[in-house]
Structure formats: structure tokens, C-alpha cells
Amino acid sequence: xxxxxxxxxxxxxxxxxxxxxxxxxxxxxxxxxxxxxxxxxxxxxxxxxxxxxxxxxxxxxxxxxxxxxxxxxxxxxxxxxxxxxxxxxxxxxxxxxxxxxxxxxxxxxxxxxxxxxxxxxxxxxxxxxxxxxxxxxxxxxxxxxxxxxxxxxxxxxxxxxxxxxxxxxxxxxxxxxxxxxxxxxxxxxxxxxxxxxxxxxxxxxxxxxxxxxxxxxxxxxxxxxxxxxxxxxxxxxxxxxxxxxxxxxxxxxxxxxxxxxxxxxxxxxxxxxxxxxxxxxxxxxxxxxxxxxxxxxxxxxxxxxxxxxxxxxxxxxxxxxxxxxxxxxxxxxxxxxxxxxxxxxxxxxxxxxxxxxxxxxxxxxxxxxxxxxxxxxxxxxxxxxxxxxxxxxxxxxxxxxxxxxxxxxxxxxxxxxxxxxxxxxxxxxxxxxxxxxxxxxxxxxxxxxxxxxxxxxxxxx
Amino acid sequence: xxxxxxxxxxxxxxxxxxxxxxxxxxxxxxxxxxxxxxxxxxxxxxxxxxxxxxxxxxxxxxxxxxxxxxxxxxxxxxxxxxxxxxxxxxxxxxxxxxxxxxxxxxxxxxxxxxxxxxxxxxxxxxxxxxxxxxxxxxxxxxxxxxxxxxxxxxxxxxxxxxxxxxxxxxxxxxxxxxxxxxxxxxxxxxxxxxxxxxxxxxxxxxxxxxxxxxxxxxxxxxxxxxxxxxxxxxxxxxxxxxxxxxxxxxxxxxxxxxxxxxxxxxxxxxxxxxxxxxxxxxxxxxxxxxxxxxxxxxxxxxxxxxxxxxxxxxxxxxxxxxxxxxxxxxxxxxxxxxxxxxxxxxxxxxxxxxxxxxxxxxxxxxxxxxxxxxxxxxxxxxxxxxxxxxxxxxxxxxxxxxxxxxxxxxxxxxxxxxxxxxxxxxxxxxxxxxxxxxxxxxxxxxxxxx
Numbered sequence: 001x002x003x004x005x006x007x008x009x010x011x012x013x014x015x016x017x018x019x020x021x022x023x024x025x026x027x028x029x030x031x032x033x034x035x036x037x038x039x040x041x042x043x044x045x046x047x048x049x050x051x052x053x054x055x056x057x058x059x060x061x062x063x064x065x066x067x068x069x070x071x072x073x074x075x076x077x078x079x080x081x082x083x084x085x086x087x088x089x090x091x092x093x094x095x096x097x098x099x100x101x102x103x104x105x106x107x108x109x110x111x112x113x114x115x116x117x118x119x120x121x122x123x124x125x126x127x128x129x130x131x132x133x134x135x136x137x138x139x140x141x142x143x144x145x146x147x148x149x150x151x152x153x154x155x156x157x158x159x160x161x162x163x164x165x166x167x168x169x170x171x172x173x174x175x176x177x178x179x180x181x182x183x184x185x186x187x188x189x190x191x192x193x194x195x196x197x198x199x200x201x202x203x204x205x206x207x208x209x210x211x212x213x214x215x216x217x218x219x220x221x222x223x224x225x226x227x228x229x230x231x232x233x234x235x236x237x238x239x240x241x242x243x244x245x246x247x248x249x250x251x252x253x254x255x256x257x258x259x260x261x262x263x264x265x266x267x268x269x270x271x272x273x274x275x276x277x278x279x280x281x282x283x284x285x286x287x288x289x290x291x292x293x294x295x296x297x298x299x300x301x302x303x304x305x306x307x308x309x310x311x312x313x314x315x316x317x318x319x320x321x322x323x324x325x326x327x328x329x330x331x332x333x334x335x336x337x338x339x340x341x342x343x344x345x346x347x348x349x350x351x352x353x354x355x356x357x358x359x360x361x362x363x364x365x366x367x368x369x370x371x372x373x374x375x376x377x378x379x380x381x382x383x384x385x386x387x388x389x390x391x392x393x394x395x396x397x398x399x400x401x402x403x404x405x406x407x408x409x410x411x412x413x414x415x416x417x418x419x420x421x422x423x424x425x426x427x428x429x430x431x432x433x434x435x436x437x438x439x440x441x442x443x444x445x446x447x448x449x450x451x452x453x454x455x456x457x458x459x460x461x
Numbered sequence: 462x463x464x465x466x467x468x469x470x471x472x473x474x475x476x477x478x479x480x481x482x483x484x485x486x487x488x489x490x491x492x493x494x495x496x497x498x499x500x501x502x503x504x505x506x507x508x509x510x511x512x513x514x515x516x517x518x519x520x521x522x523x524x525x526x527x528x529x530x531x532x533x534x535x536x537x538x539x540x541x542x543x544x545x546x547x548x549x550x551x552x553x554x555x556x557x558x559x560x561x562x563x564x565x566x567x568x569x570x571x572x573x574x575x576x577x578x579x580x581x582x583x584x585x586x587x588x589x590x591x592x593x594x595x596x597x598x599x600x601x602x603x604x605x606x607x608x609x610x611x612x613x614x615x616x617x618x619x620x621x622x623x624x625x626x627x628x629x630x631x632x633x634x635x636x637x638x639x640x641x642x643x644x645x646x647x648x649x650x651x652x653x654x655x656x657x658x659x660x661x662x663x664x665x666x667x668x669x670x671x672x673x674x675x676x677x678x679x680x681x682x683x684x685x686x687x688x689x690x691x692x693x694x695x696x697x698x699x700x701x702x703x704x705x706x707x708x709x710x711x712x713x714x715x716x717x718x719x720x721x722x723x724x725x726x727x728x729x730x731x732x733x734x735x736x737x738x739x740x741x742x743x744x745x746x747x748x749x750x751x752x753x754x755x756x757x758x759x760x761x762x763x764x765x766x767x768x769x770x771x772x773x774x775x776x777x778x779x780x781x782x783x784x785x786x787x788x789x790x791x792x793x794x795x796x797x798x799x800x801x802x803x804x805x806x807x808x809x810x811x812x813x814x815x816x817x818x819x820x821x822x823x824x825x826x827x828x829x830x831x832x833x834x835x836x837x838x839x840x841x842x843x844x845x846x847x848x849x850x851x852x853x854x855x856x857x858x859x860x861x862x863x864x865x866x867x868x869x870x871x872x873x874x875x876x877x878x879x880x881x882x883x884x885x886x887x888x889x890x891x892x893x894x895x896x897x898x899x900x901x902x903x904x905x906x907x908x909x910x911x
Contacts, residue, residue: 038558040803042529042551043532046532047517059508062509062513063511066514087495143724177845184726185843224848225874227910228910259498259500260609340509376841377838377840379837381654384870386851406846412870457910
């Protein structure tokens with residue numbers, strides 16, 4: 001297959017393209033869904049395709065095909081070239097940042113290959129996890145999902161880069177629903193890691209499932225949250241969401257280049273309090289956002305985005321790094337063969353500080369302690385973000401008191417970072433899929449407990 | 462191999478290898494997407510065109526009462542046979558499912574119009590780039606405070622084929638075209654973001670000019686920031702905002718899977734009042750030119766019109782054949798899937814009907830309130846309770862019947878049922894956004910936090 005890809009690269013250059021990139025991908029997936037102990041579906045899938053991207057006189061063209069027959073590949077290449085030519089009028093020339101040519105072969109470490117694990121084993125795992133929640137109480141209902149993915153990928157570029165990559169990962173996620181006297185509450189949890197079937201043992205899934213059931217039961221006793229501005233303490237999962245939604249996305253250099261990030265022109269300036277240090281690290285062992293190379297063949301790495309409140313860098317791809325004169329960070333990632341690589345985060349988190357949880361909470365007369373994420377969203381152009389919490393409590397005179405439910409937080413990126421007044425020494429990390437421009441990408445985000453003043457809470461009272 | 466041939470072979474082979482019933486579903490899509498953005502600093506920042514061609518086949522087999530799926534993108538005889546074997550293996554190890562009765566029986570597909578525009582096969586790429594170029598430069602000239610403008614076109618051609626061992630054999634073509642403009646500007650330190658998009662089955666019905674006009678208007682209003690106190694106010698949802706919220710707060714609640722499992726706040730509410738009595742919501746898979754109109758659903762069940770809410774009363778949920786058979790009723794034709802996913806339930810064209818007034822009047826009658834064009838955080842809605850907590854962004858303040866500027870960071874929390882109870886009337890600016898066909902909709906006394 002590598003031969004076919006390099007043949008395509010030569011043909012593309014022959015057609016007058018400045019840059020050609022061909023990416024082959026074949027992946028096998030297993031998707032299992034269980035609801036209340038009953039198997040709803042268990043689906044094996046196989047996909048194969050090639051993505052071809054060319055740069056011609058400043059315009060990008062991209063084409064995909066499921067076929068790997070030479071004639072079909074060639075016709076996809078010609079389509080990509082045609083598209084790029086049509087896109088290339090009166091455009092600023094694109095100078096891709098120079099990248100090191102690499103020839104390499106990388107594999108995620110796997111002890112029990114997913115392809116050799118019988119699907120019965122995978123179903124058994126999910127049923128056990130699903131049952132654990134329902135054993136907590138007969139009032140619990142569940143929906144549980146298991147997805148695994150084994151990928152073989154090859155990337156060839158006209159720089160001479162030739163990469164062969166083998167990835168393997170497992171994602172498990174569930175919703176628990178508690179019902180009592182006409183009331184229903186829900187709680188979600190899950191985990192994901194790179195590796196083979198052995199990682200199911202590291203996920204602590206049954207314990208998490210039982211916990212999720214207990215949380216759903218506890219939420220039955222919670223009251224709707226008040227609306228307004230409060231001092232809040234958020235746990236590591238929520239500070240991860242803040243890292244990802246509020247600043248992570250705004251630090252992606254494609255948005256900076258297009259002028260749609262509020263962080264444009266802010267490099268080297270203060271955008272947060274001294275407690276704020278933000279890292280994107282693609283090199284963490286087994287983590288769901290980890291990569292060795294990105295989809296442009298650039299080596300993945302650890303980047304400091306914010307150091308003690310000062311914006312230190314953006315996440316880049318070759319185009320944005322070239323145009324903005326920034327270093328390459330290896331953050332160009334594509335969901336699969338159907339998509340071109342765009343700038344994405346990997347494992348993004350706030351660095352822990354040195355305070356204890358008690359020190360964070362002790363001086364709060366009236367505030368909110370929020371835990372667990374329910375997804376978030378950001379408009380990097382306006383600098384506004386929103387994220388949901390799963391559970392929360394009123395803090396009164398330094399004490400955690402009554403339980404709240406159904407609420408989310410919203411704020412302006414820079415204002416919020418400036419309002420971070422304390423950071424604990426603990427740390428939590430949570431895997432998820434993030435959506436951007438129609439592409440879903442595996443990543444993790446995390447951080448310590450954080451104390452933030454003047455956070456807006458959307459409530460019903 | 463063409464799709465109809467592939468699905469027929471798949472069903473035939475599945476039965477041969479031991480399935481008691483079998484169904485195959487195949488799709489081929491060809492999407493051309495073009496985009497460009499302009500920047501006041503340095504001119505055109507990026508231009509690109511993308512052609513995504515994807516085909517795939519999914520097989521569903523039943524061995525007595527055990528169902529299983531498998532899918533592939535390799536449409537050769539050998540790989541189709543391998544895929545069938547993978548599905549059969551799973552069906553044989555699964556516990557039988559007593560709720561599974563049968564795959565759907567064949568029925569005549571509904572005659573629908575306006576879902577395929579032959580122009581989609583060779584879409585006007587050059588012409589569209591030319592329009593984008595013109596729109597970007599005109600847009601920039603409109604206001605010196607505009608910094609960046611993005612423009613795009615999408616053209617999707619789709620073929621589907623469905624076949625089952627009971628005799629269903631359906632195939633059809635669809636077209637989908639869309640365009641959109643987004644503008645980001647800054648004046649006196651206030652950032653404003655305005656956008657507008659359109660989607661249509663017919664390419665010629667798109668107007669990038671109209672999108673520009675609307676996006677310019679919204680961006681300009683946004684340069685003024687106004688203040689509004691927290692409290693119970695009149696809230697008007699633009700269809701863009703309502704569609705995002707409804708997807709998570711309503712559509713999932715009428716999904717028969719969630720209802721039957723008791724995971725929806727609408728479980729057990731059939732025949733009861735769940736909204737203002739002025740409101741009627743219809744799920745219509747047959748509407749001429751509708752974005753969710755097709756002759757059948759993905760199981761080959763004919764498309765139909767289903768009344769969901771009639772004058773405030775919940776009349777029906779939406780079903781596929783599995784959930785319908787569980788209640789000994791007929792499917793409503795709402796089965797949905799991509800070849801890579803099992804069957805789920807999805808809405809068709811969801812039409813909101815109620816008390817209609819002119820849009821200008823709808824706004825003019827508001828003493829104090831907001832008009833919401835987008836929402837953030839709808840996906841965190843708790844479907845078990847219908848409780849949501851969202852940020853209304855972008856949204857604009859109305860005072861004494863006039864839109865006076867944008868409000869930053871306004872939040873709304875409540876349950877979707879409460880919101881439906883607060884419905885009063887709607888405008889005449891009907892648009893289709895995703896599955897929703899609705900105009901701007903007014904709700905009274907909605908609690909907002911600013």
C-alpha cells in the first residue's frame with residue numbers, strides 16, 4: 001500500500017501540486033450497546049479508505065475514496081488537484097512550515113490484541129459493568145456502550161515522509177437513571193485508554209458503574225440550582241472541561257490564523273491569573289489523546305500553552321505555523337480517511353498547584369462546589385464558553401451543604417482565567433470525544449480542583 | 462458493484478448461510494464542500510475544496526429471535542460474504558430477544574416530490590467559488606469594523622438501497638445543498654459575531670446574497686451591547702436556536718426507545734397535556750422538498766405524517782419497527798441509520814404549528830425580552846427530566862418592540878415541558894433547520910439570568 005501512496009505523491013507533483021499528502025486507513029471496530037442488562041446491538045465494522053490532500057498555488061484540494069484500486073486512487077488524486085486549482089484564485093501563497101522528513105513505524109503497546117479477543121468477552125465485560133450499577137438498587141436503569149477500534153494507518157507526504165501507524169483503543173461509557181416517586185435523575189460516566197483488551201482491567205469500570213448509580217440516586221434529593229454569579233470550586237473533571245473548552249480551542253492556531261480566536265495577538269501577554277498553567281501533552285503513556293505523530297507526519301509533543309497566566313504558544317499545523325511564523329507542535333489530526341487534518345488538542349490539562357481542598361474552600365461564605373462534566377461548548381470568536389456539571393453543592397461558611405442539580409456555568413475566557421484565585425494539588429483526567437468542524441476526535445482533559453470567582457451559573461431560581 | 466445489486470446479494474447470501482430473516486442497507490454519498498475566508502489583515506486566508514466519497518453496506522440478520530449487525534466499506538462479493546458471517550456469528554451467540562418479532566413487511570413506498578435535484582451530480586463548483594469571492598469582498602465593504610468573513614457551499618448526492626428477505630426492495634436518490642456566511646467584527650472593543658445559513662434540496666434555491674444580508678444585519682446589531690436584568694422575560698427563539706435545543710430536549714424524549722425504557726420525561730404522558738393548547742407539532746416524512754422527506758425510512762417502511770402534539774396534547778411518540786412491534790403497533794417510519802451504526806430513531810420534518818403573526822409584529826409586541834439566535838450547552842440536557850441549562854448566544858435584547866443590541870452571557874434554565882407551556886405565538890418567517898420547520902417562536906415569562 002505504501003508503494004501506491006508514494007506513486008500517488010509522484011503523480012500529484014507531476015500535476016503541478018506544491019504539496020501532496022496521501023493517507024491510507026483501515027480500521028476494524030466493535031460497538032456494543034447494552035440497556036438494562038439486555039444486549040441491544042453488538043456490531044463489528046470494517047472500513048478502508050484513502051484521503052488525498054494537495055496544495056496548488058495557495059489552494060487546498062481534498063478527495064477521498066473507499067477503493068484502493070490504482071485507477072480509483074488516481075481519479076481521486078485528479079479530483080483533489082482540480083479542487084485545489086479551483087480554490088487557488090487570488091489567495092495569499094501558503095507556505096507550509098518546514099517539517100522534518102520521517103520514515104518510521106509506530107505501534108500502540110498492546111498485550112491482548114482486540115482482533116484476537118472474542119466478541120463474547122467484550123459483551124461479557126459490558127454486561128458485568130452494566131449490571132454493577134443495577135445491583136445498587138432496583139430503581140436504577142442503565143444504558144452502556146463499549147467501543148473498540150484497531151487502526152492501521154499509513155501517511156506519505158511529498159516531503160518524503162513515510163509513516164506506518166498502528167493504533168488500538170477501548171472506550172466505555174454509561175448513563176445511569178434513578179427513578180423514585182415520579183422523579184428521574186441521570187448520571188453519566190465512562191473511561192477510555194489506548195491499548196488492547198487488557199486495559200479493561202485498568203478502567204475500574206465496575207466500581208465507576210456502581211458510583212454512577214449512587215450519584216443518580218443522590219441527585220433525586222437535589223434541588224434546582226440558583227442562577228447568578230458565585231464563587232465556585234470545580235473538580236478536576238470540570239477544570240479539564242474548562243481547559244478544553246475555554247482556552248484549549250481558542251489556542252488552536254487555525255482559528256488564530258482565520259481571525260476567529262480571541263487569543264489572536266495575545267502571545268506573550270497575560271490572559272489569566274498566576275495560578276493558571278495549561279499544557280497540551282500528546283506523549284502521555286496510554287492516554288486517550290496520545291499520538292506519536294500527527295496526520296501531517298509531524299512528531300507529537302508536550303506544549304506549554306499558558307505559563308503562570310502568560311500565553312506562551314498556540315497549537316499548530318503546518319499551514320498555521322508557516323503563516324504565523326510559529327513552531328510546529330504536531331497537532332494536525334483527522335478523525336479518519338474521510339477528513340483532512342485540522343488543528344486539534346491531545347491531552348489538555350491545568351497544572352496542579354499547592355493548595356489543599358480545605359484551603360480552597362475555607363474562606364467561602366456562600367458559593368458553589370461543582371463536580372463532573374456534562375459536556376461543554378465554546379465560541380472562540382467571541383470568547384464565550386459554557387459547560388454543564390453533573391452534581392453540585394451550596395458552600396456555606398466553608399462547609400459543603402445542600403445538593404443541587406440541573407445547572408451549567410458560562411463565562412468569558414479571559415475574565416474567567418483572571419478570576420482563578422486558587423488551585424489545588426490534586427489531579428483528575430477524563431477522556432472524551434471532541435467535535436470540531438464535523439470531526440470527532442479522541443482526547444482527554446484534566447486538572448486539579450480550582451477556585452474561580454464571579455462565575456455565572458444558569459439556574460432556575 | 463451497484464448498491465441495489467449489493468443489498469440483494471447480501472440478503473440472499475445471509476439466508477443461504479442460515480439467517481431466518483435478513484436485511485441489507487447500502488449507501489453511497491458524494492459530498493463536495495467548498496469554503497473560503499477573508500481577513501482584513503492580509504486578504505484571503507484560506508480556500509479549500511473537498512470531495513468526500515463514501516460507500517458502505519450494513520447487514521442485519523435474525524437467527525430466530527436473535528438480531529445482529531455488521532458493516533463494511535468494501536463492496537466485493539467476498540467481503541460481503543465475510544460481513545454476513547461476522548453478523549451471523551454474533552446472532553448465534555446472543556441470547557434470543559423476545560421483543561423482536563419480525564423485520565418489516567413490504568409496503569408501497571410513499572410517493573414524494575422534490576428530494577432529488579439532478580444538478581447535484583455535477584455541482585457548480587467554479588460558479589460557487591465566484592459567488593463566494595464576490596460575497597466576501599462585498600461583505601468586507603459593508604462595514605469597516607468587519608474583520609473576518611467566512612463563506613461556504615456544500616453539495617451532497619446520496620443514494621440508498623434497502624432490501625429485506627420479506628420482499629422489501631427500495632432504492633432512491635437524494636440531493637442536499639447548503640450555503641452559509643459568518644462575520645466577525647469588532648467596534649469599540651465589542652466583538653460581534655453574525656451568521657446565517659440555508660439548506661435546500663435544490664441548488665438554485667440557495668441564496669448566498671440573502672445569507673450575507675442577514676449576517677451583516679446581525680453583526681451590526683451586535684456592535685451595541687445592552688443590558689437586561691435577570692428575571693421572567695419574553696423570549697423569542699429563532700429556528701436555529703430552537704432546533705439545537707429541541708434535538709436534545711424534545712426529540713430524544715419522543716424516541717420510543719427512551720420512552721419504553723422509562724428514560725424519558727414523556728414516558729406515560731400520552732394523551733396528557735404537555736404544552737400550551739395553542740401548539741401542534743407534526744412529524745412529516747412526506748412533505749414536498751423537505752430535508753427529511755424520503756419514500757421510506759431506512760428499514761423500507763413508507764414515510765408518513767405523525768401528529769406528535771395536537772393542541773397541547775401528546776398524541777404519539779416516534780417508532781422504528783422494533784419498538785413499534787413491542788407495542789403491537791405499526792412503525793411510524795422513523796428508523797434511521799448510517800451504514801456504520803445500528804438502527805436508531807430520528808425525526809423527519811418536525812413542523813411546528815400555532816398562532817401565527819407577522820415577524821415584525823411578534824417583535825413589536827415585546828415590552829422587554831430577548832431574541833435568541835443560538836444556544837450553547839443544549840447537549841447537556843437531562844432527558845430523564847427535560848431539564849436544560851443553556852447559554853443564549855448570540856442573543857439580542859428587545860425593549861418596547863425594538864431590537865436594541867446584543868446581550869452577552871445570558872443563561873436560561875428550566876425544563877422543556879415548562880417552556881412548551883409558555884408558548885404564546887409564532888412569526889411568519891418559516892425556515893427549515895435540520896429536522897425542524899418553524900418560524901421564530903415566542904414564549905412568555907421565561908426565567909433568564911444575566
